[in-house]
Amino acid sequence: MNQKIIKKLALESYAKGNLDSKKVDRIVKHLGRFDLKLYIKAIKNYENSKTVTVLLPNISDRVSLIKEIKKLFPDKKIIIKKDENLIAGIRIIDSDSVYDFNVQNMLENLVSHINQ
Numbered sequence: 398m399n400q401k402i403i404k405k406l407a408l409e410s411y412a413k414g415n416l417d418s419k420k421v422d423r424i425v426k427h428l429g430r431f432d433l434k435l436y437i438k439a440i441k442n443y444e445n446s447k448t449v450t451v452l453l454p455n456i457s458d459r460v461s462l463i464k465e466i467k468k469l470f471p472d473k474k475i476i477i478k479k480d481e482n483l484i485a486g487i488r489i490i491d492s493d494s495v496y497d498f499n500v501q502n503m504l505e506n507l508v509s510h511i512n513q
Contacts, residue, residue: 398428398429398432398435400435403432403435403436403439404439406424406436406439407436407439407440407443408443409424410424410440411443414447416440416444424436445492446492447472447473447474448473448474448475448476449466449470449473449474449475449476449489449490449491450476450477450478450489450490451466451475451476451477451478451487451488451489451490452478452479452480452483452487452488452489452490453477453478453479453480453483453487454479454480454481454482454483454484454485454486454499455479456477456479459477462477463475463477466489470491473491483499483501484499484500484501485499485500486498486499486500486501486502487499
């Protein structure tokens with residue numbers, strides 16, 4: 398099967414913005430091993446494009462943060478995770494784009510700028 402058809406099947410697997418298990422079961426029965434791998438990859442890519450992951454050092458005031466991020470990324474699902482490696486900052490992952498705002502990153506950029 399062609400990759401365009403697999404991607405189209407992956408998009409058709411959704412109903413009202415959510416993955417429909419009945420549609421997925423119906424599609425999976427007709428796919429071979431190689432096509433099934435492509436189908437799963439297409440679904441993961443689509444889910445990744447619909448999701449924004451926010452990494453924080455401390456998850457205390459999530460409600461106001463989610464509201465602010467929803468304004469920046471409308472029509473996307475927001476996932477908040479704890480990342481203890483961040484120092485007083487935030488990391489936002491939107492598909493292939495990573496926005497990193499933390500003290501450690503700023504200090505490293507400042508040092509590299511001074512060394513130049």
